[in-house]
Amino acid sequence: MANFLSQELLWTRKPQTVTVSQDMVEIVTEPHTDLWQRTYYGFQNDNAPLLQIETTEKYFSFTVRT
Numbered sequence: 001m002a003n004f005l006s007q008e009l010l011w012t013r014k015p016q017t018v019t020v021s022q023d024m025v026e027i028v029t030e031p032h033t034d035l036w037q038r039t040y041y042g043f044q045n046d047n048a049p050l051l052q053i054e055t056t057e058k059y060f061s062f063t064v065r066t
Helices: none
Strands: 010-012 017-021 024-028 050-052
Touching: none
Parallel strands: none
Antiparallel strands: 010 050, 017 024
8 A cells, every 4th residue: 555655646526534544545425425327217426526546557456345
């Protein structure tokens, strides 16, 4: 994770509550935020926080626990 933290993190809609440490990224979202697209009944919502990082790695993994 240390290499991850040395790179630039880019936010789209930064949340009010976020913690980034050596072994954890914790994002607390506001109610009614989501990233749903193209559901069979036409619902779309694109207002949730999004943390992005560029990588030149061909293969990488990122574990998410909710």
